[in-house]
Amino acid sequence: MVISLITDFGNKDYFVGVMKGVILSICPNTNIVDISHEIEPHNIDEAGFVISKSYNFFPAGTVHLVVVDPGVGSSRKILMAKTKDYFFVMPDNGIISWILKNEEKIDVFELKKTNILTDSPSSTFHGRDIMAPVAAKIASEKSLKGLGIKTQNFIKTDTAIPKISVNKIEGQVIYYDHFGNLITNIHKNDYHNLCKNTGKKEASIKIAGKDIKKICKNYSEGTKKKLNAIWGSHEHLELFLKEGNAKADCNIDKKEKVEIIFKCKS
Amino acid sequence: MVISLITDFGNKDYFVGVMKGVILSICPNTNIVDISHEIEPHNIDEAGFVISKSYNFFPAGTVHLVVVDPGVGSSRKILMAKTKDYFFVMPDNGIISWILKNEEKIDVFELKKTNILTDSPSSTFHGRDIMAPVAAKIASEKSLKGLGIKTQNFIKTDTAIPKISVNKIEGQVIYYDHFGNLITNIHKNDYHNLCKNTGKKEASIKIAGKDIKKICKNYSEGTKKKLNAIWGSHEHLELFLKEGNAKADCNIDKKEKVEIIFKCKS
Amino acid sequence: MVISLITDFGNKDYFVGVMKGVILSICPNTNIVDISHEIEPHNIDEAGFVISKSYNFFPAGTVHLVVVDPGVGSSRKILMAKTKDYFFVMPDNGIISWILKNEEKIDVFELKKTNILTDSPSSTFHGRDIMAPVAAKIASEKSLKGLGIKTQNFIKTDTAIPKISVNKIEGQVIYYDHFGNLITNIHKNDYHNLCKNTGKKEASIKIAGKDIKKICKNYSEGTKKKLNAIWGSHEHLELFLKEGNAKADCNIDKKEKVEIIFKCKS
Structure with a gap:
């Protein structure tokens, strides 16, 4: 199983390391691949561009986790998506538009199962407390089953397409x-x-x-x-x-x- | 097996890469996770804070290796520690205080087995020549047996607790x-x-x-x-x-x- | 199987991440180790020094991939090499001199099989389109067979030796x-x-x-x-x-x- 990571956390702090610890606790033997942790803080379009240019070079079954999340702690939703070959987990802030533009068939889900790691997630670090656990669960079960509900209702950005x-x-x-x-x-x-x-x-x-x-x-x-x-x-x-x-x-x-x-x- | 790494070596040089090469030579299939290599050079408290906030998000059995080592080449000791769930390897310079403050039960050992990789370690790179080999040995044997002796005699820092x-x-x-x-x-x-x-x-x-x-x-x-x-x-x-x-x-x-x-x- | 990576791509962009995706698509379960991605852009000697000081700390069988490639898109060749313990893949620009100086016995090959991933590689990113696929193929087959022809005709740099x-x-x-x-x-x-x-x-x-x-x-x-x-x-x-x-x-x-x-x- 492969999980790829894109964040704006930088490489200095322990934030990415603990997300990996959480992933390996839930899904041992995952091969975790860093795509970038140097996305400009809170820049949705950079994150979107980077995932759009990289995801289809990975093995089928890869779970791509994108944590660029200016709305963390607010009521913004968390999305999961499934294409023929890949799974995606990301906040609902427009990043998904960069994947949609490449794909003819894609199913989008709103995450409902937010307590895989803990019943009391922090308000500032959903990457560690909610999204990394979800990505690990998907990698381990190769399915989104039981994690959320299908939705058409999510944020789109118009910068993904000229x-x-x-x-x-x-x-x-x-x-x-x-x-x-x-x-x-x-x-x-x-x-x-x-x-x-x-x-x-x-x-x-x-x-x-x-x-x-x-x-x-x-x-x-x-x-x-x-x-x-x-x-x-x-x-x-x-x-x-x-x-x-x-x-x-x-x-x-x-x-x-x-x-x-x-x-x-x- | 998981080994986590914290160092002040930066990401530019080959220092971290060769430590990983050494680990994989001794314990193949280790999943090596970088927590941070951007600790301020020689800053014990930064290293201590980072390990204290990250170690317990990793799978049970993880070996945490911290190489921030201003005393390398001097007669400073190298410590190993064992809690219920984790192993630790680090120089004896106060970093361990940041783990002690979280743990009710912890055993601390002074490393005696310093020749796992080589009988003539360099005087400037014990991360590669002594500590990475020890961490790999622990990961491979899931035990500290034969590597050192229990000790109460180690350096404590008073910055870990206000x-x-x-x-x-x-x-x-x-x-x-x-x-x-x-x-x-x-x-x-x-x-x-x-x-x-x-x-x-x-x-x-x-x-x-x-x-x-x-x-x-x-x-x-x-x-x-x-x-x-x-x-x-x-x-x-x-x-x-x-x-x-x-x-x-x-x-x-x-x-x-x-x-x-x-x-x-x- | 272990593949090590040295590039001048930096850690900001998705370039290294997609090379890893390509490797894992061809040779799943590879343990990919970053040695450095912060080589000064196009600096052959830095890349050569770094590979020369790190490769022999890795497990026997490791494939070392060095992508510092100012001549990408020109007619420069791509080299593979085999020593007793290791495989190497790199552009033909002098990097190999830094390995030759350490080795008594080494066989050098010119890569001929350039279409493992795609029949139409980009002109600017042979790391992704040609060299990562070759490294993955070598890791998977533990052999250079069928990938190229032995050669004595390659570029040497005189900076590897004073x-x-x-x-x-x-x-x-x-x-x-x-x-x-x-x-x-x-x-x-x-x-x-x-x-x-x-x-x-x-x-x-x-x-x-x-x-x-x-x-x-x-x-x-x-x-x-x-x-x-x-x-x-x-x-x-x-x-x-x-x-x-x-x-x-x-x-x-x-x-x-x-x-x-x-x-x-x-």
């Missing part, structure tokens, strides 16, 4: 990677579909008052000291400085608007 | 968490016991010339731009800035005195 | 550790061999215009506020500030020349 109109895709910067590249919510398929539908192939990219004329095939094709664009290994539109760090040098914040505008041929 | 008098609890800041909250060595039980014994319920908190009048039930109850207090998920008194980072903004060092003073009713 | 002449060893700084110590490519054996061959025992160390007169036996022997030398637990010559951080305070870059000069007796 806005697409006749001649334009309007997205935003959602993530900085380790190398300082700026990653957007615009997927290669969004672009290719629009190319196909409109018969147009020439497009330019606008961000923060800058125009980018082409999409590079690899990083070395970029122009130095200018912002360049590429489809990254994640298949999203990525903005980079050749041999530089776009995050550090370009002063572009997360949520900055990015547009791909197709040129009229006439 | 000073309690008739009307006052005097503690100190011992840890900053990932969010910049200041965590003290004053446990909720210390406070409730004094409330009960004195029949008093009103208390104020003094730290660095500041007075804090109430203990919040959750973070959102705090007042902005002022230092607030809460019992954290660790059940220790924690000082926080609402939507801020107390470590970055309040200029309060570790070891700063914190007092809870009960008001006289007359 | 230059040794009659009276002098000339090396360089190759690594900063977590404590800010400066580690060189000069091994204790290089020094002792020259002592033995020349019959000389007195030597002084020159670096960045500074003279260091002795090699300390432990850190406490060092002189405060001066750069000191010691043979570290890695058995390389290491330069340190007593109770300080040499990296932060001494302004000495990686690749800085370090000389050990033996004095003439006449």
